[in-house]
Amino acid sequence: MRKNRASGISAGGPERISSEDNGLYSFQYEPRRDAWNLLERTACLLTFVLIKLNGKCQSSDSADKNFTATNARCRHILTNGNERWAGVEQVRDSGAPWVSWVLLVVCFMLAVPASVPETASPASAPAQVEAEPEETDMPVVALTFDDGPRFSTTGRLLDELALREVPATFFLLGHRIPGNEDLVRRMAAEGHQIGVHTYDHVEVTGLSREDFDLQVGKTRSLLLDILGEGEFWLRPPYGITDEAARQWADSPIVLWSVDPEDWKDDDVGRIVAGVVEHVQDGDIILMHDLYGSSVDAAVQIVDTLLGKGYCFVTVEDLLARNGIEAQDGVIYRSGRK
Numbered sequence: 001m002r003k004n005r006a007s008g009i010s011a012g013g014p015e016r017i018s019s020e021d022n023g024l025y026s027f028q029y030e031p032r033r034d035a036w037n038l039l040e041r042t043a044c045l046l047t048f049v050l051i052k053l054n055g056k057c058q059s060s061d062s063a064d065k066n067f068t069a070t071n072a073r074c075r076h077i078l079t080n081g082n083e084r085w086a087g088v089e090q091v092r093d094s095g096a097p098w099v100s101w102v103l104l105v106v107c108f109m110l111a112v113p114a115s116v117p118e119t120a121s122p123a124s125a126p127a128q129v130e131a132e133p134e135e136t137d138m139p140v141v142a143l144t145f146d147d148g149p150r151f152s153t154t155g156r157l158l159d160e161l162a163l164r165e166v167p168a169t170f171f172l173l174g175h176r177i178p179g180n181e182d183l184v185r186r187m188a189a190e191g192h193q194i195g196v197h198t199y200d201h202v203e204v205t206g207l208s209r210e211d212f213d214l215q216v217g218k219t220r221s222l223l224l225d226i227l228g229e230g231e232f233w234l235r236p237p238y239g240i241t242d243e244a245a246r247q248w249a250d251s252p253i254v255l256w257s258v259d260p261e262d263w264k265d266d267d268v269g270r271i272v273a274g275v276v277e278h279v280q281d282g283d284i285i286l287m288h289d290l291y292g293s294s295v296d297a298a299v300q301i302v303d304t305l306l307g308k309g310y311c312f313v314t315v316e317d318l319l320a321r322n323g324i325e326a327q328d329g330v331i332y333r334s335g336r337k
Contacts, residue, residue, distance in 0.1 A: 004182070004261065006296075007200040007259075022143070023105050028321040036204045043075055043105075045232065052169060055261070067138050074138065074140070074311035074313065075149070077279070094164060099237055115139075117237040131237070137191050138310065138311050139281035139282075139308075139309065139310050139311070140158065140281060140282065140310070140311045140312075140313055140318060140321055140335070141279060141281070141282070141283045141284070141285060141299065141305070141310055141311075141318070142168075142169060142283070142284045142285065142312070142314060142315075142317075142318040142335065143166070143168045143285050143287065143301075143302070143312055143316045144168065144169040144170070144171065144235075144256065144284060144285060144286055144287065144315060145157070145168060145169070145170050145171070145172075145270075145287050145288060145294075145298075146197050146199065146235060146237075146287075146288050146289075147173055147176075147197065147288045147289065147290045148172055148173070148176060148180075148183075148288075148289040148304070149170070149172060149176055149177065149183040149184065149289070149298070150176065150180075150186075150288060150289065150290050151180055151182040151183065151288060152292075153289050153291065153294070153295050154170075154180070154183055154289045154293055155183060155310060156292075157289050157295045157298060158183070158187065158192075160295070160298070160299045160302075161190075161192075161302070162215070164192055164302055164306065166302055166312040167190075167191045167192050167312060167313060167314050167316045167317075168192050168193075168305075168312070168314070169192065169193040169194075169195060169235075169315045169316075170187055170190070170192055170193070170194055170195065170289070171195040171196060171197035171235040171254070172184070172194065172195070172196065172197055172219065173197050173198065173199065173200070173201055173219070174196075174198065174199030174200070174215075174219030174222055175199055175200055177222045177223070177226070178222075181213065183224050183225065184225060184226050184227065185227065188227050188230070190251070191314075192314065193233075193314035193315060193317075194227075194230065194232055194304055195222060195232050195234065195235055195251075195254065196216055196217060196219045196220055196223070196232045196233070196234050196251075196314075197234070197235050197236075197237060198215040198219065198237055199214065199216075199219050200213045200215065201237045201324060202215055202237060202241050203236070203237060203238060204216070204236045204240070204241060204242075204245040205240055205244075206242070207244075207245070208322070209244075209248060212244075212245065212248050213248075213293075216248070216249070218223065219232075219309060220232050225241075226247050228288045231251060232251065233251045233252050233254050233315070233316075233326075234249045234251050234252075234253050234254070235251070235253070235254045235255070236253065239255045239256070241253060241326040243251055246329040246330075247329060247333070249328060249329050250328055251328055252319075252327060252328060252329075252330055252332055253330065253331045253332065254284065254315050254332055255284070255327065255331055255332065255333045256273075256284045256286035256287045256333060256334075257282075257283045257284050257285075257333050257334040258276075258278055258279055258283045258286065259277055259285075260272075260273075260274030260285075260287065261274065261285075262274075262287050262288055262291065262293070262294040262297060263288055263290075263291070263294075265293075266291065266293035267293070267294075268293050268296045268297045268300065271287075271293065271294065271295050271297035271301075272300045272301055272304070273307075275301045276301060276305065278305050279305065281336075282286070282318065282322060282334050282335040282336040283334055283335075284315060284318065284332070284334050284335065285301075315332070315335075318335035319332060319335050321335065322335045322336065322337060324337060
């Protein structure tokens with residue numbers, strides 16, 4: 001191929017980058033290579049579109065943006081790191097995934113041109129090292145739910161939390177566990193913390209040791225039978241406790257610092273305002289997963305606070321993040337020292 005130095009035009013076609021004299025890249029126009037690149041990019045685009053279309057759980061644009069921009073940066077706070085979300089990915093990816101995977105393989109095959117020659121290569125391109133993201137001092141809170149599990153509302157809440165990769169802490173009533181074992185397993189699999197809220201939602205003050213064990217110990221036994229292991233912290237109903245209950249708790253005792261009183265009515269706006277207008281870094285938020293309005297409010301609270309840069313963690317992680325070593329029988333109202 002001849003080249004006219006004066007005009008910078010080759011006899012066989014235009015030169016993309018004229019750089020022989022300055023030591024940079026020098027690429028010649030190659031119709032076969034351009035066609036190959038176009039085919040590769042088309043296959044990759046189809047793969048991306050089909051992966052998106054095949055997802056069972058479709059989240060809103062705001063939710064996707066929020067957990068991608070904010071909650072992914074919170075993972076370093078979690079006790080189990082990224083492993084905590086292995087179950088969540090199974091919830092978010094489904095449908096007919098084999099179609100997407102087949103196209104993905106095709107995409108990678110096209111990305112390696114076996115017989116198309118390179119006409120030029122960079123002289124010495126420096127290796128690019130991806131910078132580590134800086135940890136920011138983001139406010140962190142724990143979202144907690146009492147009185148479940150209830151199949152309809154708790155299941156929907158778990159769906160919404162999974163879409164946003166937001167962990168929560170659930171304090172369960174023992175008498176609601178039979179028949180909802182799959183919900184309990186799902187909570188554990190998706191990285192939520194599970195605790196005890198007694199068996200029958202009774203005050204723990206003034207109970208005999210035998211009655212206390214029936215309310216707290218029996219609920220823990222049910223959870224152990226389902227999950228096989230775990231430490232199930234106590235939240236006493238109504239937040240009321242006494243010295244005897246603290247001695248018999250055999251776990252940390254979790255209360256709260258923000259209470260929107262979501263049990264009073266189904267006014268979602270009031271419930272949301274009761275949290276977002278008062279929440280601070282280190283707060284433990286009290287809600288209930290028995291009511292549809294509470295689930296609706298919880299979703300709005302999560303989206304609003306994620307948009308403000310908050311991270312959501314379990315109570316256990318909230319305390320650990322602030323250097324608090326949880327002790328049996330000690331009451332914790334927030335993650336602040």
